Amino acid sequence: MKIFRIFVKRNLILVGFLFYFLHTFAIVAQTVQSKDVTTKLIKQFAKDANWKNCYVEAMRADISYPENQEFKYYKAMSALKLNKNNEESLETLYKIYTSTNLPTSNRTKTLAAYEYGREQWKQANDKQAFDGVTYTFYNTKSPELFILSGCALFQFASDFPQYKKDNPDLYMQINSSRDLWNAKYFTLSKVEIKHENTGLITKAGKGFITFYRTQIGPAIGDRCVLQPSCSEYFKQNLNAHGIVALPMQTDRFFREPDMAHRSSNVIIVNGKVKHTDPISDHDFWFEKK
Numbered sequence: 001m002k003i004f005r006i007f008v009k010r011n012l013i014l015v016g017f018l019f020y021f022l023h024t025f026a027i028v029a030q031t032v033q034s035k036d037v038t039t040k041l042i043k044q045f046a047k048d049a050n051w052k053n054c055y056v057e058a059m060r061a062d063i064s065y066p067e068n069q070e071f072k073y074y075k076a077m078s079a080l081k082l083n084k085n086n087e088e089s090l091e092t093l094y095k096i097y098t099s100t101n102l103p104t105s106n107r108t109k110t111l112a113a114y115e116y117g118r119e120q121w122k123q124a125n126d127k128q129a130f131d132g133v134t135y136t137f138y139n140t141k142s143p144e145l146f147i148l149s150g151c152a153l154f155q156f157a158s159d160f161p162q163y164k165k166d167n168p169d170l171y172m173q174i175n176s177s178r179d180l181w182n183a184k185y186f187t188l189s190k191v192e193i194k195h196e197n198t199g200l201i202t203k204a205g206k207g208f209i210t211f212y213r214t215q216i217g218p219a220i221g222d223r224c225v226l227q228p229s230c231s232e233y234f235k236q237n238l239n240a241h242g243i244v245a246l247p248m249q250t251d252r253f254f255r256e257p258d259m260a261h262r263s264s265n266v267i268i269v270n271g272k273v274k275h276t277d278p279i280s281d282h283d284f285w286f287e288k289k
Contacts, residue, residue, distance in 0.1 A: 039071075059075050062075050072096060073093070076090075077111075090116060094112075096109060096112035097132070113132045115132075117131065117134075118133070121156060155186070202239070226256055233277070
């Protein structure tokens with residue numbers, strides 16, 4: 001014991017460094033373990049199609065690990081499944097798969113591209129849809145995602161046949177992998193295009209939204225405390241319900257101050273506190289086609 005005390009006195013710096021190293025190692029190990037547990041939980045929610053819990057956990061993880069692109073992917077993807085923050089979520093997916101500066105795995109990049117492409121396909125944005133799913137087909141290292149993206153592109157050509165004519169080499173490769181497909185992959189990769197309302201009121205409303213976003217919005221800043229923003233809410237309403245969007249938007253203007261004080265559905269968007277208020281909470285009475 002006496003020899004140990006003498007050693008400590010003569011090597012205080014070494015002992016201090018050793019203690020600091022062990023303490024730091026314990027903290028890092030605990031953080032990594034916590035991060036791994038969170039990742040497994042989020043993936044399980046996604047596998048079970050439990051999108052509400054997937055979104056909540058991914059949002060928490062994104063706050064704790066803002067540099068982790070996988071958490072951003074799951075947050076954006078689950079938000080799209082819940083019809084929340086559509087524009088922001090699409091932008092997030094696009095950044096993940098196109099950025100060359102972010103520390104992103106091949107799996108996360110190709111998954112983001114695939115989901116981005118499918119969502120654009122739903123909205124009949126054929127160029128963005130084709131680019132996203134094609135990126136996945138050419139770059140994924142996952143056999144299952146390779147099959148899904150190939151099957152998706154095959155079905156995409158039914159909605160937009162010009163892409164098959166313009167890309168014969170790509171579709172030759174897709175056809176060569178058809179032996180790997182089965183009914184499951186056809187079902188999982190199929191997308192139903194959302195046919196938007198194209199009436200006069202809808203066109204006029206969208207024109208006003210464009211004017212507001214380009215001329216008025218930048219001058220007054222982001223004042224809306226609800227998510228999606230009032231302009232995005234109006235746009236989604238116009239697409240879904242046409243002229244009915246006008247009274248629904250008026251109703252939202254009256255609800256906004258009250259929701260800011262009473263709503264418990266709080267999320268963080270670009271560092272700001274927002275209250276979720278999707279149109280799906282208010283058009284339950286509308287007959288779905």
